[in-house]
Amino acid sequence: MFESVTLKHTTLKNRLVMAPMTTWASQDDYSVSEEELAYYGLRNAGVGLVITGCAHVQSNGIGFTNEFSVDSDDFLPGLRALAKTIKANGAKAILQINHAGNKALPFLTDDVVSSSPVETPKTAFVDSLIPRELTDSEIVEVIKAFGQATRRAIEAGFDGVEIHGAHGFLIQNFLSPYFNKRNDRWGGSLENRMRFALELVKEIRQTIKQSGNVEFILGYRLSPDEPMEAGLKVADTLVLAERLAEAGVDYLHLSLVEAGTSKPDGFDKTYVSLFAEKVAGKLTLMTTGAIQSKAAIEQALAEGADLVGIGHTLVTDPDFVEKIATNSPVKLSISKAHVDELQLPPKMWTTIQAMGDWFTIEE
Ligand SMILES: Cc1cc2nc3c(=O)[nH]c(=O)nc-3n(C[C@H](O)[C@H](O)[C@H](O)COP(=O)(O)O)c2cc1C
Structure with missing residues (x-):
């Protein structure tokens, strides 16, 4: 896990990644804030790669309040500062790009869109609606x-960049047979439901090619399945994985509950091993979910992952990687008395506290 690894033409100093995590902390005009820079600046030293929280590509695709934007050139100065901050200690920087689709916040847009007008489930942030x-x-x-x-x-x-194809946002709205009821070229068969994701990859590859930056990395994050019986299932996302590899995606990022042990219903293999079997040697495989120890990372790597993402544990312990390298105890909770040392932007801290047991908080 501590050895360097090459992703496309870029060498990462190790296999450990800061998973994409929203900070709810942009300025009110959606540009990157100083608070966000401080938060990332504290977490950039141990990992080989940092993936930013999602940035919206269109103004009706905002999934979280104060989610920084990449929908206009006006945001370039803040984005430049963010890339520079992340890279200051040798990590590589990936921008996660997203359209929230049917999970866009309705109080920020009066035009919530999706593949089809299918009622959405209530979430922690919004009531159900018909997009x-x-x-x-x-x-x-x-x-x-x-x-x-x-x-x-x-x-x-x-x-x-990492295409955010996970967590029920717009790309998944197209992949999902539950949400996508279209009968044009974007819906119906699996081939048609995958078209939006694959066209995105094509467009982005073309953009990268035009830029002449051959080292620029293209990643794709997915949730392998949906809980509803009629939802997206792993048989479909395994096909998608192969097609993404053929289309030139450099890494595939599985968003899982437990990076190395989660299994799909009805399978006796882990998601990671199933995906590794499909795409080994064709692209780099990343997995994220509940990594809190060196043993959990070893397990994910043994299942076939090439890179392992860390979410919560880098929020609660910015020195997680340095700590596991020296077998020191890792902090898995946030203590209210020491919250300032974590450089959590105030709105992120408020959200974390409001979300109940999402994080362990000590008085
Ligand atoms: C505060 C927070 C914000 C998150 N924001 C995003 C996000 O912007 N994009 C994304 O793909 N996942 C997001 N996630 C999910 C994480 O990337 C990760 O998949 C999840 O937390 C499970 O990994 P963990 O158990 O190591 O935290 C977020 C998670 C947390 C805790």
Whole structure:
């Protein structure tokens, strides 16, 4: 886990990654804030790669309040500062790009869109709603917006982008047979449901090629399945994984509950081993979920992952990587008395406290 590894043409100093985590901390105009820079600056030393929290590519695709934007060139100065901060201690920097689709916050847009007008479940942040179905030409516009976001990430000095295809946002709205009820070229068969994701990859690859930056990394994050019986299932996402590899995606990032041990219903293999079997040697495989120890990382690597993402544990202990390297105890909770040392932006800290048992908080 501590050895360097090459991703596309870029060498990462180790296999450990800061998972994408929203900070709810942009300025009110959606530009990157000083608080966010301080938060990332404290967590950039141990890991080989930092993936930012999601940035929206269009203004009706905001998934979290104060989520920084990549939807216009106006945001380039803040994005440049963010890339520079992340890279200051040798980590590589990836910008996660997203459209929240049917999970866009309705109090920030009066135009919540999706593949089809299917009622959404209530979440921690919003009530259920019925989104508007995107037209064919609007879908093409969204694809172009992802391309423009990539151009900005390149101009800002990031080492790559990660397409956020997970967590029920717009891309998953298209993949999901539960949410996608279209009968045009974007819906129906698996081939049609995958078209949006694959067209995004094509557009982004084209943008990277035009930039001449051959080292620029393209990653894709997915949730392998949905809980609803009629939802997206692993048989489909395994096919998608192969197609993403063929389309030139450099790494595939599995968002899991437990990085090395989670298994799909009805399978006796882990998600990681199933995906590794499909795409080994074709792309780099990353997995994230509940990594709190060296043993958990070893297990994920043994299952076939090449890179391991760390979320919560880097929030609670910015020195996690340094600690496991020296077998020192890791801090798995946030103590209210020491919260200032963690450089958590105030809105992030408020959200963490409001979310109940999401994090362990000590008085
Ligand atoms: C504060 C917080 C914010 C998150 N924001 C994002 C995000 O912007 N994009 C994303 O893909 N996942 C996001 N996630 C999910 C994490 O990337 C990760 O998959 C999840 O927390 C499980 O890993 P962990 O158990 O190591 O935290 C977020 C998680 C946390 C804790």
